[in-house]
Structures are given as structure tokens and as C-alpha cells.
Amino acid sequence: MSNDIAYPVFRTPDPALALSTARRLMEFGRCEYSEVSADAELPSVAEVQRMAKELPEGWCRGREEYGEFDGVPYEDQPPLVVGVQGPGLPADPAAYEGRLPVEWEMWDVPVGSIEDAFTAAIGSNMGRIRWENLSWPDAPDVGLYGEFKHAGVSLLLNLSTREFDEPADDHTVLVHVRSAIVNGRQMREPYVHWLAEQMGLSVIGAEQRS
Structure with missing residues (x-):
């Protein structure tokens, strides 16, 4: 290697x-x-939404706390955490709390x-x-x-x-x-x-x- x-x-x-x-x-x-x-x-939320509008094909992933989703099935985790393209980003600013x-x-x-x-x-x-x-x-x-x-x-x-x-x-x-x-x-x-x-x-x- x-x-x-x-x-x-x-x-x-x-x-x-x-x-x-x-x-x-x-x-x-x-x-x-x-x-x-x-x-x-x-x-910031404003910059995430701006980039998603200008480059919608990009993938966005927000922060998660260590162990926050331990035991939580992948499909039940927030899209913003597992990764979502621009059109799928949440519109509600509250969804970004703790994710920036x-x-x-x-x-x-x-x-x-x-x-x-x-x-x-x-x-x-x-x-x-x-x-x-x-x-x-x-x-x-x-x-x-x-x-x-x-x-x-x-x-x-x-x-x-x-x-x-x-x-x-x-x-x-x-x-x-x-x-x-x-x-x-x-x-x-x-x-x-x-x-x-x-x-x-x-x-x-x-x-x-x-």
C-alpha cells in the first residue's frame, strides 16, 4: 500500500x-x-441552499454526533445525514440544527x-x-x-x-x-x-x- x-x-x-x-x-x-x-x-443554511440551487447534482451531508444513530437503521436516519442531492434538501432551517x-x-x-x-x-x-x-x-x-x-x-x-x-x-x-x-x-x-x-x-x- x-x-x-x-x-x-x-x-x-x-x-x-x-x-x-x-x-x-x-x-x-x-x-x-x-x-x-x-x-x-x-x-450556514443559506450557503447550503444556495450551492444546492447552483449545483443541484452535488451531494450534501450534515454533521452527526458520535454514536447519535447507533442502532438506527440506515433508512430511518435523516436524509441530510446519510447524504442527499440538492433537490432533496429540507427546506425547514430547523432541520439543519446541529448539522452544520x-x-x-x-x-x-x-x-x-x-x-x-x-x-x-x-x-x-x-x-x-x-x-x-x-x-x-x-x-x-x-x-x-x-x-x-x-x-x-x-x-x-x-x-x-x-x-x-x-x-x-x-x-x-x-x-x-x-x-x-x-x-x-x-x-x-x-x-x-x-x-x-x-x-x-x-x-x-x-x-x-x-
Whole structure:
């Protein structure tokens, strides 16, 4: 079993520029199996309902307390907890008590199907777009092998890390590769530098682990 590691290579307060930069990187490794996912954290009922209206195909899941539904059959749990698409969201604000923030998500959809709409709709909320199943090429001139299993690009919107734990006023592009640590050293970091350089970019921060 292996894990990925990601490095920031671009940061800007302009979401459109961040998206176009992330797309340039993604296209460098895009293949027929590539997919994209998006998720967001919505802190208020108004934002949940707005996102559901603008992106009704997304799934929304509210918080639950640990053990809150132990022993309760799945079909008897609130739709907002188990997951519901926009048209099925409750209209009564009382249904969201104790459920905020709500997670909005779409997973494994075709590249190009959601990125523009999601970036336009995110507003000041924390969100993330991730392109996966890419294929980074070999770099034989510098003795570096390519990457497939963990090849990816992430765009963090109003976030500094992919764990949704550091809100930000700008947007960051991350490049993902396989993690390979030998004697405490990350052996794949030089490959990330090479990938960034192919797009006229550079690594601008510390690694982020999943």
C-alpha cells in the first residue's frame, strides 16, 4: 500500500487564474481515465441552499454526533445525514440544527464537467477540486521515473491545506505524486520540482500528506 504526497506550486487571490493554472498542470498528465472530484464545507443554511440551487447534482451531508444513530437503521436516519442531492434538501432551517457545517461533494465525474461551475459558486466558502488518475511522464534526462497511481492536481479554494483546517484568503494549486521516504528523506520531491518547472512554476511550500 502506498500514499500520495502533495506540494504547493502556485498561489493567487484570483480564483480564475488558480483554476487555469491547475488545468494547465492537469492537461500535462491527462489521460483517458482521468476524473475530477470537488467538495466544499458550507457553514450556514443559506450557503447550503444556495450551492444546492447552483449545483443541484452535488451531494450534501450534515454533521452527526458520535454514536447519535447507533442502532438506527440506515433508512430511518435523516436524509441530510446519510447524504442527499440538492433537490432533496429540507427546506425547514430547523432541520439543519446541529448539522452544520454541511459537506457538499461530487466524486469521479468527467474532466471539464464541474470545475467552472464549482469555482464560480464557491464564494468565500472553503472548497477543493482534485483531478485524479493522471499519468505524469518519465523524465529520463534527469533520471526520474513517471507516475500514475498517485498522479494528481488539487486546487484549494479559500484553503491553505487539503485537510480543510486552514482557511485562507487565496487559492493554492498542489501537485500530487507517490510518497517514497528513505532514511527520512522524501525521494519523490525532485520529481515534483521537475513537473512544476515544465509549466514555468516552482515548489513554494512544504509537503502536505494525506
